[in-house]
Structure formats: structure tokens, C-alpha cells
Amino acid sequence: MNPFPSRIRDILLFIVPLLIVTSPPLSAQRVDDSIRIGSHYRTFHYIAPAPGAAVTRLVFVLHGSGGIGIGRMKETMSLQTIAASEPVLFVYPDGYKNFWNECRKAATSAANLEDIDEVSFFRGMISALSRTYGADSSAAFAIGFSGGGHMAYKLALTMPETFQAIVAIVASLPADENMDCTPSGRPAAVMIVNGTNDQVSPYNGGVINAAGVTLGRVRSTDATFRYWSSLAGYSGDPVMELMPDSDTTNTTSIERYQYAAPGRPEVTLLKMVNGTHSDPKDLDIYREAWNFLKRQIPATR
Secondary structure (H helix, E strand, C coil), X not given: CCCCCHHHHHHHHHHHHHHHHXXXXXXXXXXXXEEEECCEEEEEEEECCCCCCCCCEEEEEECCCCXXXXXXXXXXXXXXXXXXXXXXXXXXXXCECCECCCCECCCCCHHHHCCCCHHHHHHHHHHHHHHHHCCCCCCEEEEEECHHHHHHHHHXXXXXXXXXXXXXXXXXXXXXXXXCCCCCCCCCEEEEEEECCCCCCCCCCXXXXXXXXXXEEECCHHHHHHHHHHHCCCCCCCEEEECCCCCCCCCCEEEEEEECCCCCXXXXXXXXXXXXXXXXXXXXXXXXXXXXXXXXXHHHC
């Protein structure tokens, strides 16, 4: 005799195949790793690729001020869908005591006050992961949110030979008096995603106070966009396009301003009209970020 009533049996027959299709493969396991940088062990996390899967690119996904790598991993699970079909490994490092030593001179976090060596940390991760998975160690990418966006800017400013393409979400470059890095002066492919109603990182520039620390002044979004586009040799007006709006229940829309030309790194601004200090809800920003980074691959080989 069948132990399940017919109605329950029918429901199970529907649910079980659905779980098989939508659940992640059993081989997908989170790896928690660390490397020693100076007197500190720095930690990072990633989902191990399936056995035999090709990995040609490393993309570092950077949490915001006060966050952790695993937290950002949980907030960006759509990236793992991309990793299942693309030769890319998404890596989620941890800031030092939850913060990055990025380029903001006024930052009062321990990472900044102790002048933590982020460059050696990223070089160490790239070296270790390239040895393990065969990824290209000469061209890594970064996607950063808020304070992680500032860390992504630092990678492009100080390590452009390696980080030739980044995405910075709800982050603008430090103002001149708040700049604590020595920029290389080399161009990079950069996508900026900022909201006009951001109360933490003002779209038009100003002072940032977040996560219990003071972080100093930042440039306006337009000035940040001009910095990177001028460095790449662009002039005139960018191409403007209104992005498709998948969520018509809110008042947010997204305008894309793009500079792109053969032989030059692409520089793009996604202006979230009425957007706040958060990921946009009107499109899958992480698939958009990957598509941007992927367009830069021929120029970075």
C-alpha cells in the first residue's frame, strides 16, 4: 500500500524533481582559506569549482565597511549561477577587522590606522588561487560594494597592471585632500553604480559617516566618472541609454552613460535615479557587473 495519500503523493512528485533541478550540486562546497601577510592571517572564501571545471578569471567580491566576506557571498548568490556556466572563480575576502585599508586618509578604522598591507594580501590570494586552479594571474577583476567599492578603486589606482577592470557600487573616489594613495596614472576599465538619493555616500560629493567611523570627503559621482574617462583618453559626451526597468513598483530608474572605443578600457556610469545606498532592485546588478568585466577580457589578455 502506498503510505502517502494521493494528493500528498502528487505534491511530492512535483516538488522532488524541482529540488533536484534547483539545488546546488553536492560538489559545490565553500572553502575558507587564509594566508599570512606580515603578522596577520588574512582570510578569504569561495565556492570550490566542480572537478575539472576551467577557471581562467578571478573576480574578488568586496564587502562594505563593517561587513565580512561570507556575508557578501550570501548577498550575491546570483554570482554562483554565473560561475556554473563561466570559467570564473568569485572570491570573497575579509577586510581587516571588517574594514579595508583603502584610499581614504580620514578613515578611522583599524585597517587604515594600522596601515594594513592590502596590496600584498591581494597578490597573495591571486598567487595561491592561480596555482590551485590555473587562473590567469596577470588580470584579475573586482566588484566592490560601498567600502568595498573604495577598495576596488584602490586596486585600480595602485595595481592597474593586475586589476585592469573593476566595478564600484555606491562609492566615489576620495576628494583630493582625503586621497591616501599614490595613483599610478594608468587607465582602467571602471563601472560606477551610484544612487542620486544616497544618504551615506552623497551622489554630489561630501562627507561620509558610516558603520561607526568617519571616512572623510568624497568627490561627486560625475567627478569620479570624469577622472576615469579622462585617464582612458575619452572626451566629449558619453553614450546615454535608459536601462530596462524590471521593477515598476518603485520610483527608481537607471541611466547608463558609457565611453567605449577599440583599444581603450570601457568606462561606464549607471546612474540610479532616486536610488539609495543599496544594490539596485531594477536589474541584476551582479550579472550586469560580470557582463561589463567580461567585455574587458580581450583587452586584458
